[in-house]
Amino acid sequence: MSFPTARIRVCHIDDVAAGSSLKVEQGGLTLAIFNVGGEFYATDNACTHGPGELSEGELYGDVIECNFHGGQFNVRTGEVVGPPCLVPVKTYKVTVEDGQVFVSI
């Protein structure tokens, strides 16, 4: 059985400067919102490798580097691009309307 997708407002575009990230807790999830040159992406905030929070990491282009052990994920796809992470991070569809950022969960 599948459930309909909910779209939740997570922030305003001005809340996340280009090249940075924001932690948001919405809809029972803790998400990291990334601004990659004006395009917004969302992943689970929790690193799949351990206790790191991706919103606390360093964003290099579309790659987030976890500040705990330096593992890297592509924020567009969630795929692992740098060790020691092995498991991709979940990504969410993001839409922007009237300056508001929405995530489909």
Ligand code: FES
């Ligand atoms: S907790 Fe993120 S790389 Fe280990």
